Amino acid sequence: MADSTIQVHEMFDTILILDFGSQYSHLITRRIREFGVYCELLPCTQKISELSWKPTGIILSGSPYSVYDHDAPRVDPGVFDLGVPVLGICYGLQEMTKYFGGKVDPCDHREYGPATLSILPAAGADSQSSMLFEELTAESQVWMSHGDQVTAIPEGFRVIATTTTAPFAAMRHNEKPLFGIQFHPEVTHSIDGKQILKNFVLKVCKASKNWTMSEFIGKEIDRIRAIVGEKGQVIGAVSGGVDSSVAAKLMHMAIGDRFHGILVDNGVMRHNECAQAKKMLVDKMGINLKIADASERFLANLAGKTDPEQKRKIIGNTFIDVFEEEAKAIDDACAASGGHPVEFLLQGTLYPDVIESISFKGPSATIKTHHNVGGLKENMKLKLIEPLRELFKDEVRELGKLLGMDDELVWRHPFPGPGIAIRILGEVTKEQVAIARKADYIYIEEIKKAGLYRQIAQAYAALLPVKAVGVKGDKRTYEQMICLRAVETSDFMTADWFPFPYDVLKRISSRICNEVEGVNRVVYDVSSKPPATIELE
Numbered sequence: 283m284a285d286s287t288i289q290v291h292e293m294f295d296t297i298l299i300l301d302f303g304s305q306y307s308h309l310i311t312r313r314i315r316e317f318g319v320y321c322e323l324l325p326c327t328q329k330i331s332e333l334s335w336k337p338t339g340i341i342l343s344g345s346p347y348s349v350y351d352h353d354a355p356r357v358d359p360g361v362f363d364l365g366v367p368v369l370g371i372c373y374g375l376q377e378m379t380k381y382f383g384g385k386v387d388p389c390d391h392r393e394y395g396p397a398t399l400s401i402l403p404a405a406g407a408d409s410q411s412s413m414l415f416e417e418l419t420a421e422s423q424v425w426m427s428h429g430d431q432v433t434a435i436p437e438g439f440r441v442i443a444t445t446t447t448a449p450f451a452a453m454r455h456n457e458k459p460l461f462g463i464q465f466h467p468e469v470t471h472s473i474d475g476k477q478i479l480k481n482f483v484l485k486v487c488k489a490s491k492n493w494t495m496s497e498f499i500g501k502e503i504d505r506i507r508a509i510v511g512e513k514g515q516v517i518g519a520v521s522g523g524v525d526s527s528v529a530a531k532l533m534h535m536a537i538g539d540r541f542h543g544i545l546v547d548n549g550v551m552r553h554n555e556c557a558q559a560k561k562m563l564v565d566k567m568g569i570n571l572k573i574a575d576a577s578e579r580f581l582a583n584l585a586g587k588t589d590p591e592q593k594r595k596i597i598g599n600t601f602i603d604v605f606e607e608e609a610k611a612i613d614d615a616c617a618a619s620g621g622h623p624v625e626f627l628l629q630g631t632l633y634p635d636v637i638e639s640i641s642f643k644g645p646s647a648t649i650k651t652h653h654n655v656g657g658l659k660e661n662m663k664l665k666l667i668e669p670l671r672e673l674f675k676d677e678v679r680e681l682g683k684l685l686g687m688d689d690e691l692v693w694r695h696p697f698p699g700p701g702i703a704i705r706i707l708g709e710v711t712k713e714q715v716a717i718a719r720k721a722d723y724i725y726i727e728e729i730k731k732a733g734l735y736r737q738i739a740q741a742y743a744a745l746l747p748v749k750a751v752g753v754k755g756d757k758r759t760y761e762q763m764i765c766l767r768a769v770e771t772s773d774f775m776t777a778d779w780f781p782f783p784y785d786v787l788k789r790i791s792s793r794i795c796n797e798v799e800g801v802n803r804v805v806y807d808v809s810s811k812p813p814a815t816i817e818l819e
Contacts, residue, residue: 290672291335293501294320295489298337302326302355302373304344305812308637308775309468310371312674313479318491322672323637330360339367339487342374344466348430349376349386357381367459367486372428375453375462382436389447393426396471397445399452413485414454414461414478415443422474424451424465431464459486495681499532502669506536509667510626515616516667517609518543518628519601520571522559523697525630525670528682530569532669533628535685539570541628544608546601549577550701550715553723562691576604584703584710588747590819593710597700602627606663627664631671632678634774674773675739695726695740696774704819708747717801718745721764721794728790729768738780741768743794744818752802761802764794769816777811 290296297314301307301323314321326342340361347354357377361368370378376386399422401415424445432450435441443452443463452463461482467475483489510516516533520526520543533541543563547556556573563569583596609624616623670678675696682692702718703710721743729735744765752759766787771777791804807814 290320290505291322294493294497295338296335297321297339297341297483297487297489298333299323299341299343300326300328300357300361300374302343302345302377303347304371304373306466306468307343308634308773310341310343310479311633312773312775313468313476314483315493315674315677316476317480317483318493319483319489320493320672326355326357328358330358330364336364337366338489339369339483340364341482342368342370342377344371344427345373347373348388349373349380350430362458362460367482368461369482369486370460370462371468372464372466375464376430376432378460378462379432379436379439379453382439384432384436384439385434386430387433389429389431392429393431393447394428395426396423397426397447397451397465398422399424399443399445399465401443401452402441414452414481416481416485417477418474423472424467424475425469425471426465428464432462461486495677495684498673498681499684502532503536506533506667506669510537510540513622514540514626515612515622515624516541516626516628517605517612517624517664519605519630519699520545520559520563520569520628521630521697521699522555522562523630524682524687524692524694525632525675525678525696527563527567527630527687527691528678528685529628529630529669530563531567531682531685531687533667534567534569540622541570542608542612542624543569543571544605545571545573546604547573547575547577548580548597548601548701548703549712550580550597550703550710551719552697552702553719562688566688572608574604574608576600579604580703581710581712581715586709588708590704593703593819594700597703601699602664609664625665626667629666629668631668633672633674636671637775676772693736695735695738695742698817704817705742705744707744707818713800714745717762717798718743718764721745721798721801724793724797725766725790728786728793732783732786734780734782734786737770738768739771739774739777740816741766741780743767746805750803754802759802761800763803763805764798764801765805765807765818766790767807767816767818769811771811771816774816775811777816779806779808779810782806 299310299321307323311321311323379386431448435450435453439453439455441450442454445451448464454461466472467478518530518541520530530543545559564571580600583600587593605627613623679692698704702715706714706718725743729741746763746765749760749762752761768780769777770780794801794804
């Protein structure tokens with residue numbers, strides 16, 4: 283919602299990151315948030331004149347393009363007219379160079395890997411150059427990933443750092459706070475990269491370190507009250523997961539029982555999910571909650587559908603249908619008592635959902651449509667309100683702790699809105715759901731018994747659409763496979779597979795094969811993200 287975005291920027295200094303399609307762009311966002319500064323990632327196609335707020339500083343990301351490609355994404359000239367510091371990273375450096383009249387050419391070889399950065403002494407009273415590289419070691423390791431490089435810097439700029447293969451590894455304007463670096467400071471392979479970003483944000487841009495979850499709570503509650511008004515009614519999508527629970531708690535704190543939590547049983551929930559959610563949300567948190575059983579409806583709508591995107595959109599649309607029906611029932615009750623109708627739909631959308639669901643010409647393509655971002659009906663009657671839309675998962679968990687939620691809820695592994703439906707590859711049926719649900723329950727139970735649950739960011743069991751020959755009780759079987767997935771990640775934008783002890787995997791596999799009817803094989807997914815995603819669909 284536009285109003286909520288404006289207010290966020292009014293409350294917090296904001297660093298604007300313009301994404302030219304780099305696989306690392308989200309890492310820039312994470313690093314800056316870690317400094318206690320709010321930042322936002324927008325497509326490079328964003329026109330500065332169309333922003334309703336002024337950034338404290340701007341960062342231009344890398345890109346898979348070359349600046350001399352005919353369809354390469356171009357920087358908006360307005361970036362350089364705002365009078366705020368600008369940092370170009372890799373492609374961002376090259377685009378800045380091209381814009382100001384310098385020269386960029388293909389390298390004689392693609393440079394991908396570590397390089398040693400030699401920082402040149404600052405000239406005269408050039409305090410800003412010193413600021414950018416303050417507290418760095420004399421020769422710092424940085425990470426290169428490019429096929430082009432600057433061969434002549436623009437007039438009015440000067441070199442401030444080099445490597446053996448990149449004589450223009452970093453540059454700055456002589457008068458304006460414009461910087462460019464050829465390497466990627468946002469990746470961990472750049473040893474002092476985090477310090478460079480920190481220097482740019484805090485020392486060059488002088489951004490205030492006021493982005494904290496304790497600050498966020500009060501300001502977000504005030505924002506919700508301003509949007510909803512004194513009589514407004516909000517219907518909420520809650521699932522019992524940490525995201526929707528934190529969103530529901532904030533809404534309840536802001537408007538009390540004018541918030542109506544709706545837990546939709548879509549038929550593809552985890553084992554005993556609804557009962558557990560009711561206990562946490564109603565009994566412990568005092569939230570006004572109704573459980574709407576629409577399981578048969580969801581499964582009927584999914585019948586015969588196998589395409590992942592189609593399944594996600596069917597589930598998203600069906601969710602909205604159910605919400606609108608529930609909202610109407612509340613409207614009718616309010617009308618009878620002279621109350622205000624429901625206007626808003628609460629969702630626990632997070633920032634990675636937003637990033638992954640948006641594509642634009644030139645930058646990174648859509649990875650998948652999240653049911654609560656890109657899978658909603660275009661003619662939806664309710665207005666969305668998403669209090670966590672600017673947050674990453676670790677920030678939501680910190681928020682949950684501040685709100686007094688139990689660790690069991692705060693550290694619960696994420697569960698997608700489409701539920702088990704996107705963990706069943708192929709058609710979703712009651713029988714397939716039962717298999718996947720039981721296997722998942724066993725898997726999570728064993729992870730907890732082994733004391734590994736908190737070490738894993740997300741784990742689940744998925745049902746594969748293939749069968750294999752096996753043997754049970756001296757009889758030949760031809761049954762399905764379960765795929766186990768477990769990942770380590772801090773931001774859910776990149777992830778590595780979790781290295782289970784073999785004895786734990788052995789115990790999990792044995793239990794699933796013995797206790798889950800219709801399964802005779804278990805495999806473990808050892809794919810990182812990228813190239814894989816965390817969910818299978």
